Amino acid sequence: MTLDGELVRALEEDYKTAPINEQDRAMLDYVVQITKDATRISPADHERLRSVGFDDKGILQITLIASWFNYINRVADALGVGRD
Numbered sequence: 845m846t847l848d849g850e851l852v853r854a855l856e857e858d859y860k861t862a863p864i865n866e867q868d869r870a871m872l873d874y875v876v877q878i879t880k881d882a883t884r885i886s887p888a889d890h891e892r893l894r895s896v897g898f899d900d901k902g903i904l905q906i907t908l909i910a911s912w913f914n915y916i917n918r919v920a921d922a923l924g925v926g927r928d
Contacts, residue, residue, distance in 0.1 A: 851863065851864075859872045866896050867896040867897050867898070870892055870893055870895075870896045870898075871893065871896075871898070871906055873892075874889055874892070874893055874906060874910075875906065875910040877889065878907065878910045878911060878914065879910065879914055882911070890903055893906070
């Protein structure tokens with residue numbers, strides 16, 4: 845979490861060009877792939893995360909959190925939560 849408004853705006857605009865470290869960028873690449881098409885995640889994706897310092901527990905946590913947010917957003921969309 846950050847209170848840096850500029851960083852938040854940069855991340856919202858395009859995390860790939862935001863001033864973040866390699867570990868955060870690799871994590872976000874992984875999360876985006878989970879969101880777009882989790883069936884395309886491969887052992888190479890996990891190796892990439894390991895190469896920037898994540899262990900198996902960290903990879904599991906990232907996967908579970910991203911998947912849960914994807915799930916709950918779809919439930920909310922399906923039920924019309926937040927629509928006027």
